[in-house]
Amino acid sequence: MTHLQAGLCPETIEKARLELNENLDTLHQDIQQVRDMVITRPDIGFLRTDDAFILRFLRARKCNQMETFKLLAQYFQYRQQNLDMFKSFKADDPGIKRALMDGFPGVLENLDQYGRKILILFASNWDQSRNYFVDILRAILLSLEVLIEDPELQINGFTLIIDWSNFSFKQASKLTPTILKLAIEGLQDSFPARFGGIHFVNQPWYIHALYTIIKPFLKDKTRKRIFLHGNNLNSLHQLIFPECLPSEFGGTLPPYDMGTWARTLLGPDYNDETEYTHTYNALHVKQVLGNSARDCSPKHMKRSQSVVEPGTLKHKERDDENTQPLLALD
Missing domain, CATH: 1.10.8.20 (N-terminal domain of phosphatidylinositol transfer protein sec14p)
Known part of the structure; x- marks a missing residue:
């Protein structure tokens, strides 16, 4: 064995x-x-x-x-x-491909200090249609299917950062209990991934309200691993070191290239202007995941669509409300 x-x-x-x-x-x-x-x-x-x-x-x-x-x-x-979600469960499915090219999810090439893979989501990029939210969920699940093939990640797990900058109240109102339940069941209850932390950054007040909707569907262990940082970079950096993060989150790495993960799944010839119809090549994915070098040349760089520029998030000595896990809102 x-x-x-x-x-x-x-x-x-x-x-x-x-x-x-x-x-x-x-x-x-x-x-x-x-x-x-x-x-x-x-x-x-x-x-x-x-x-x-x-x-x-x-x-x-x-x-x-x-x-x-x-x-x-x-x-x-x-x-x-949920047969419709998995009927065309591949990177070149139009809905999944759109989500991937919009950066859902973003997958950093480097790991955090615990060996976890870092996934990032820029919430302001979500449109308000139910189908697109489902496509985002499908893209996340597909990405996790690829990543979980790595036995190191099966053991070390993942960490997720969601940047809520410019996520409007109107957008939040479209996240119905049905849609949220679908996501929670797919990620928390039905997938063999270990999430060491889920970090909210720049969350508006109505994200707190959303918590009351999703709380009944969350396990106690999950709630304890969700943290609201607001604009407090110190609290985020206590849990994920700056050298593991792109500049959007106050890290020392270059700004996140939104095409990185999409190129990984769609193939080495991917670019932002050309349509592709082939699915990911498992060998190519393995080679990319094993390569820690980052290509930041202009022809490969597409800036993240986050409105958060380096230095926008504030360093604070203490922010008791924002650094509490969501469980503390009880």
């Missing part, structure tokens, strides 16, 4: 042992016991049950076999219940 830990650095293997209860001696048995539970849910079509696939679910649930099977079942059940 050592092949299931192939490619992992010793530090990550040790982290999996300590934090996720991953035991190489019992890993085969753990996987098989989860697989044996499949027959208990004949109503669900389990389209994939190989070792590597089940392992990512085990890691997402700290090798608890029963919780792992629940997540595995929810993963396929969510797809059965």
Whole structure:
């Protein structure tokens, strides 16, 4: 079973042992016991049950076999219940492609200080149609499907930053309970990703109001990992070091190139002016993810559409209201 830990650095293997209860001696048995539970849910079509696939679910649930099977079942059940979302689940689907080219999600090439992949969303870029919000969700789920193939990310997980600058009240009013529930079920309840933190930046007051809508659907663990920073960069940088962030978030990296992740999924010949119809190449994606070098040449640079310019966010010594996790709003 050592092949299931192939490619992992010793530090990550040790982290999996300590934090996720991953035991190489019992890993085969753990996987098989989860697989044996499949027959208990004949109503669900389990389209994939190989070792590597089940392992990512085990890691997402700290090798608890029963919780792992629940997540595995929810993963396929969510797809059965939302067939339209997954009918054309590929990067060249027009809706997904539009979302990717608009930067949904943004995926930084570097990791944070804990080895987590950093995803960013600039909320002001969302339009007000329900279909586009669903396409954004589809693009995020597709991106996570690609990223979760990396065993390091299965263990280290992800962190998400949402910049709410210029997100209008009218836009917020379109985020109905039905749409929010769809997103929460897809990301929190049905996907084997470990999110170490969800960070809100420049959130207006009505985002607090939205919390009262989504709170019943959030697990306590999720609520504790959501933080509102307002315009307080100090609190953000205490949790994600500046050297891991682009300048939009007060980091030391160049401004985020909105085409970075879209090019990764659509292929090496992607550009902002040309339409493409091919899906992502898995080998190409693997090569790009493994390359830490950033190409900031003008022909590849498309600035993020965030209205936040370097220095706009304020450094504050203390802002008790904005640095509290959303759970503190109880």
